Amino acid sequence: MNADKVLDVAMTAYWQSDPADVSVNAICQMAGISKPSLYREFGSEDGLKRAVLDSYAEQVLSxxxxxxxxxxxxxxxLAALVDFAAADPRMETGCLFYKMRAGKHRLGPETLARVEDIDATARSAYVALLQAARDSGEWQGGLPVEAGASYLGEQIALAITQRASGEEPARVREMLTLALSVFTRR
Amino acid sequence: MNADKVLDVAMTAYWQSDPADVSVNAICQMAGISKPSLYREFGSEDGLKRAVLDSYAEQVLSxxxxxxxxxxxxxxxLAALVDFAAADPRMETGCLFYKMRAGKHRLGPETLARVEDIDATARSAYVALLQAARDSGEWQGGLPVEAGASYLGEQIALAITQRASGEEPARVREMLTLALSVFTRR
DNA sequence: TCATTTTATTACCATGTGGTATTTTATGCC
DNA sequence: GGCATAAAATACCACATGGTAATAAAATGA
Structure with a gap:
């Protein structure tokens, strides 16, 4: 019955619009399948969203x-991250993960758990990045590594969210670069 | 029939939760009035939200x-702004205006117009602030005033939004201070 | 006091939601 | 072919939403 196509359609819809604004009915219609088929495959709306997020994680977040x-x-x-956030065409309509995270309270338990899992993974990657920079002396100053990691993550999220709301890429880049300039020893 | 009480109740509900997650039914119940009463007073959900936003603007945003x-x-x-964003008890559950702005697409025309109006007002106030600082020589560097104003506004919005999502005030302050340190000549 | 106007309520409507029992269609398998 | 089995769709459920027509209650004026 083509579960992959459903995943694709749902991902596109959730991603381009917002997970909270796309109904199961709409997805069925777009995918050209009936509701019971979708429910047999994914169990619930929560299950669908979690499956979509899984797919998104391995296709994009990776x-x-x-x-x-x-x-x-x-x-x-950091330069590569700025490029991704401000210039990658896939981020033109924002990041599905950030959209889900911004609407946490509207998610079911499965999707929520996955969101928090991804969040934790990202955070620890940022921590490792900054810790290495500190160890090598590339990043100095008294700011705790954890605080820097939070900051870094939130600034990237902000930049991508701004792009989703129609801000011009050049301006987004400018602002993100400014925000991340705190990591540059001057 | 007590329109002020309805406004108060609605503002509290929208503010503490999210404008998109509070129904007209729920507000009527909380305010102890019937639905037609509310509709006679405010015309529509959009009218209610706009009235609430007006009230919020003069009570808080001012x-x-x-x-x-x-x-x-x-x-x-900037220090006063950081205090407000990170420590003012009224921002514990976030800023109603930012919540509305984040869910722009879910708003009716009246409320949307008001949101954009407030946004423009805030932006020009930030521009004036930075322009004065530049003129007086307190803020140097090549960054355009408009870019700085966008940046400032978004950083404050981010900080308050983080507070709303449960981040500890101390950490929010730390991050916002870091973000705004770009305005400090070092 | 009685009629008129204003205010509030009850009860409803159409629509959309997530989810499912029931029936139809297709797919092996002998 | 004929029959069991799996996969699909139709038609429905209960519920919540924004919004309103019909109606009752209360205030107001003569």
Missing amino acids: DVFMIVISGNGLQET | DVFMIVISGNGLQET
Whole structure:
């Protein structure tokens, strides 16, 4: 019955609009299947969303994860992150993960757990990045690594969210670069 | 019939939860009135939300507006803004205006127009603040005033939104201070 | 006091939601 | 072919939403 197509359609819809604004009915219609078929495959709306998020994580988030754990220097990594957030065409309508996270309270338990899992993974990747930079002396100053990691993560989320709301990429880049300039020793 | 009480109840509900998650039914119940009464007074859900936003603007936003146009120096003004965002008890559950702005697409035309109006007002206040700082030489560097104003506004919004999502005030302050440190000549 | 107008309530409508019992259609298998 | 089995769709459920027509209650004026 083509579960992959349903996943694709749902991901596109959730991603381009907002997970809270796309109904199961709409997805069935777009995918050209009936509701019971969808429910037999995914169990519930929560199950669908979790499956979509899984798919999104391995199709999209894995790329940015690679950037963070690349092992290149901090400045180079930050530059790559800025490029991704401000220029990658996939982020034109925002990041599905951030959209879900922003609407946490509207998610079912499965999807919520996955969101928090991804959040924790991302955070620890940021921590590792900054810790390495500190160890190597590339990043100095008294700011705790954990605080820097939170900051970094939130700034990237903000930049991508701004892009989703129609802000011009050039301006987004400008602001994100400014925000991340705190990691540059001047 | 007590329109003020309805406004109060609705504001509290919208503010503490989210404008998109509070139904007209729920507000009527909480305010102890019937639905037609509410509709005679406010016309529509959109009208209610706009009235609530008006009330919020004069009760709460006016305070932060005062801070921005105080005419004190940039550093002092930023410090006051950080205090407001990170420590004012009224921002414990976030800012109603930012919540509405984040869910723009779910708003009716009246409320949306008001949101955009407030947004523009805030932006021009930030521009004026930074322009004055530049003129007086307190803020140097090549960053355009408009870009700085966008950045400032978004950082404050981010900080308050983080508070709403349960982040500890101390951490919010830390991150916002870090973000705004770009305005400090070092 | 009685009629008129204003205010509030009850009871309802159409629509959309997530989810499912029931029936139809297709798919092996002998 | 004929029959069991799995997969699909139709038609429905209960519930909640924003919004309103019909109606009762209360205030107001003469």
